[in-house]
Amino acid sequence: MEEHIVIIGNGISGVTAARHIRKLSDKRITIVSAETEYFFSRTALMYIYMGHMKFEHTQPYENWFWEKNRIELKKGYVNNIDTTAKTLHFAEGDALNYDKLIIATGSKPNKFGWPGQDLEGVMGMYHKQDLENLEKHAPNNDVCKRAVIVGGGLIGIELAEMLNSRNIPVTFLVREDSFWNGVLPSGESQMINRHIKNHHIDLRLATNLKEIKADENGKVKSIIIEETGEEIECNVVGLTAGVTPNINFLKDSTIEVGRGVKVNPYLETNIKDIYAIGDCAEQHEGINGRRSIEAVWYTGRMMGETLAQTICGNKIQYNPGHWFNSAKFLDIEYQTYGWVYSERSCPDYEKHFHWKHEDDTKCITVAYHKTTKAFLGINTFGIRMRHETFDTWLTEKRDVDYVINHLPEANFDPEFYSHYEADILSTYNKQLQIA
Amino acid sequence: MSNKINNSMSLAKPDALDISTKQKVALAIGFIGLFIMALALLNTNFPNEGLFLTLSLGMISLGVIIYSREAYLTKLEGIKNDGVWFKSISSHGAWGYVLGVVLTTFYIVLYFFPQYLGLGKDGAENTGLVHLFDPLSKLLSGRPASQWFVYGTLYTIAILAFGYKFILKYRHNRYQQIRTGSVMFFQLGFAFLIPEFMYVMNNDLPYYDLKSVWPLNYYIFDEWSVNGFLSNGNIGLALIVFGILSTFIITPILTYKYGKRWYCSWVCGCGGLAETAGDSFRQLSSKKMSAWKLERWLIHTVLVFSVVMTVAMVYTYLGYDKNDFWLTRGLFISLVIGFLTLVFAGVMFFKSKELGKDAKYGAIGFFSVIALLLIMHFTGTTEHVFFIKGSALRSAYGLYIGSIFSGVIGTGFYPILGNRSWCRFGCPMAAILGFQQRLFSKFRITTNGGQCISCGNCSNSCEMGIDVRHYAQKGENIVRSSCVGCGICSAVCPRGVLKLENDSMDGRINPTEILLGNDVDLMDLVNKK
Ligand SMILES: Cc1cc2nc3c(=O)[nH]c(=O)nc-3n(C[C@H](O)[C@H](O)[C@H](O)COP(=O)(O)OP(=O)(O)OC[C@H]3O[C@@H](n4cnc5c(N)ncnc54)[C@H](O)[C@@H]3O)c2cc1C
Ligand code: SF4
């Protein structure tokens, strides 16, 4: 009989692994998930609440896809794993045997032990259930007079945009003194601050949550701010202060865990025939200068692609290419290629060239090596750029002069859009003269 | 766990989002404008038609203008799709069906019972709604209005008013603005005003919308039309030569350079209405694989029908005067078959690999057309083809395809099947352009490496029902015959993944297994085989 591959988690990493294993082999494949029957795109959760799409539109494959490709789906929550008997035990009471197991259980929202963090009306924004919870507590601005969001990252700003779309007033607590400035250089971070305020979102920088207060029914009534002691009345509190691997159910197993499931570069855990990929996997050491846990869509997909090769007999390491990522801050799109560090974490050899358009919705930051002038990476806001071009330039180790002079080749904005490369170039040349 | 959506009966926004007072006033103004027309329909005698017509059309436009300004100019620039799937009218809710029924009824009356609109029979005075439009018609061309003039005017007003709305909605997007300006211009100038002026200059000329190309304009080669042109000296001759050139020379060149979008979403009137008045319904087109299959069968069947029908029409009247015209029936049939064979052989020779499995269907289509033409030639008598009257074939086409499919279903069903069901399932012109776009065009939608997050916004807003995400999430470019190049997928993509562009034909179609950003060696390894 064909080997049985069981995958826990039907997110992008688990599903990618399953699809590629199917392309390469005839193995029996089962995907297990407690969240939803079918794979959906977590990144699109916000668009459901905003009414751009319905839930079914976030499912990248039609429902017949799974049977046609002989990928079995099982809905259920894995309580624990018996690694000697190679068996999964479900909360629902049943069990499932595997020959090889892939753990792809993703993340869960961080909670930092705030008083009141488990009250009714307090929620993260990660799972489909969180969305349903939000729909219940914040269907409109009659039921939810104000929402407070705690944590200024990518999910926090998405949640702010969601609530804004239903005209629910939002107070946005950000611990840092400027939005996401642990990652973004200050010029960009401050531009986003202003953009958030333009959307009438009450952005509170350098502000921490002290506690969440309940009304007589155990529902959220207000929050207290650490720094000022101010009380803000609200009906919903969104906790979006980052995510951690969703691996509590492994605590009693023999599988080695740290913050996530510990894996080597082959994505193997300490137990033979058990692998981990996606948000929940933690490398012993970050690969190619990356973080040891990478909780983004693309890396989950890449790990799935890689592991499928290993499982189908072509053992290879997870060896991702040049870093890239993207996001959208309300109306401003953001893309990044290579590495651009914020001032807070910038290595001392890294220098930046920053250009911002006068309309305050477009800017770029190019990072380069102080002495060699090697191009290290670019952040671009409000201007779309070509992934392939930057990937090539990074591989060819181009210098910053080359990149700025050839920027038009990387433009990916729709036809007829205004071009800013000439302005960028002249700003660059002026700065060179001053420096 | 359900994702049930409670459709509110509110015309505009979901439960959570009320419309502003200003928008309510705008709606009221618009509805009063419509109400004047309703009164006219009921044969109310207005003291001064010209004034009331102006008032009616003006109020409708004004309503749309105020409404849109309030909806978009009060917010920052950006994607404005909030609540699209909550609004009853744009999410298969009750209002959507009400509107569908109203529109469909209007089309049925328009096509089949124009007397109910007040069209005067056999030269009698118009009454009702048509009468209301008499002053404008007389102003433009000196003749009383017809039901088609009423329709044309409303159609043009719809494209202009909702075009304005669309331009505001996408005021951050130059591609959308210019494209919409273009459809507004072509509708107002080419479809509406120029034919009226042509009539004033020479009232024997058949109605000719210069931008309407065969086979969309299926009547251009009808006997009355061709005779009309030919009996009008040089200008008529020039027009019919232009008609032939636009089908066989101009269209292929532009489609090669820009894809079918130059026509479908920049020039065409059907496309123009779909992109403007139909914009709110674009998300309703089905993205299912089964819908795509149906689409390919239907649209190509219509194409075969329209080719055979046109050839049959020309064929029957060619026979009348045997010797005084160089183009005899035999010669004509041979030319058509020769031309089709040339195209078919060329495609099979150069492109059969790209067609893959579809090559078989292409061959079936080709041989059935040839077979039909030969049968026609050898069974034909003077006016019969396939033992039925050529004109009967023509009127069947006009009825089922020209009226019911394109009008009643195509537009009447906007709120049910989406705004491009005619363009997608029925338009023979789209089939030809699409065929060329897939095989001989520089146009494609480029996918930006590995940036796609599979969110589905692109597929959701594709009016042609293309599952754009299916390609984008694999890093593949989108080269689909049905894509009309509206650019909305690119506009709504939150990660900047899609770009419509014209570039070299090489590497246009790029199936990849492993996406950019991954291990370079792994990508090479997997993509090599
Ligand atoms: C709102 C939001 C927006 C985002 N936007 C972006 C973005 O724009 N770009 C980007 O790169 N990344 C984005 N991310 C992050 C990205 O979605 C994740 O990195 C990615 O989904 C992780 O995929 P995964 O397959 O590792 O895990 P997941 O998608 O989390 O899937 C894991 C699945 O396993 C299930 N599961 C867990 N434990 C068990 C168990 N014991 N038994 C059964 N089932 C279990 C979970 O319920 C879940 O369904 C976003 C995340 C969120 C929440
Ligand atoms: S694929 Fe994009 S450009 Fe083409 S029709 Fe669909 S939405 Fe428009």
Ligand code: SF4
């Ligand atoms: S909208 Fe963009 S990111 Fe979303 S699925 Fe389409 S191409 Fe991918």
